[in-house]
Amino acid sequence: MSSRSLYLKAVSCNLCEMASGVPEIHFYENELNIRRAIEQFDLQNLDPALNICDLSSLERKLRLWQKLLPRIKPHYAVKCNDDPVVVKFLADLGTGFDCASKNELKLVLGLGVSPERIIFAHPCRPVSHLKYAKEQMVVNGTVDNEYEVYKLHKHYPNSNLIVRFKSAAKEALCPLRDKYGCDAETDAAALLLLAKALDLKVTGTSFHVGSGCSEVEAYDRAIEKAENIFKCGELIGHDMDLMDIGGGFPGTDDALFENIADAVNTSLQLRFPDERVQIIAEPGRFFVETAYTLICKIHAKREVRNKAGKLDTLMYFINAGIFGAFADYFYYPEEVNPELYLEDAETLPKFKSVIWGPSCDSLDKISGEFLLPNLNVGDLLGFRNMGAYKMPIASPFNGFEVPETRFFRKK
């Protein structure tokens, strides 16, 4: 069964049943060797494409987080990769969770995670989702405008309101500045006052600097705004004790993560020295991006020649594209680097090459200009760091199936 159908099964809320259908986890020693996995599982005959997920990489990421950000409890952002195996693995390691919808709540709660480990971090929630959170006693949730405050007053007055404000990084792969978050200077105080007038509890504040943030200073700027909102909330009479610094942490660049962690720790020491304030974060990409390698197969090929008949470009068509496992390339095309599994790839002559996804849409092109040897139909291409914001968005457009996932773990 594909991990996607497992997910659908999970959210149709028969999670006990799902537990017995969990895919097999393959164990490896020392390091996960993709070439060996290809031979072991006969991936040469692969169709559709296949994700190889190294669960141990999630554990390594958690240890790195705990070492560099010991005060901050990570609440994994389920939207980033909602494969039940991944979510369960993190649940067993003891992380908290950021859920954005009723189905994400169902998935996480169904794995036995207690509601206190969850933040319902969506500031504009449908009433049916709020009612579900109330039934399940998931009390912490974000809010960023007065309509939502009234909605909570009507449907979930005993919940804890976390005021989300805007504070965008100057550089991020996926900026989040337009859609959510109130203005920290002009709107936050009004929301705090309104909540007080309606006898609602505001217990904290949150922000998201943008996914894939590469501006280290962005966090301090946001934490400074959070400090002001805390002071304002306390003056109004709210018992503020939760600060949620959102996501945005890099998935692949550990040196950048270390710099961000230093900046965050310094800022927290200065602005939130009181250890009674609980600090949480909502990392998504940080945990899962490096855990996945996507293995694709070339199923068709074309030679493009110039008028003189000389070879100009080689075109390859593979079994995953931007409507499938490369889904987020549509939003922020990053160049990818295909890995080859040929013995003599380094020494073979290279040609200008284009890689297309399988659908009929001409947008369905994998970004980048590639110099590759003359490959054959049936050859495999590997793409590393494919764990974040791919599979939850992937669709079977044109009838091309989304990849399955095989799970590996260090012995």
Ligand SMILES: Cc1ncc(COP(=O)(O)O)c(C=O)c1O
């Ligand atoms: C509210 C919220 N929290 C957390 C995340 C996860 O962000 P990242 O993957 O950058 O850590 C997102 C991503 O869009 C988000 O919208």
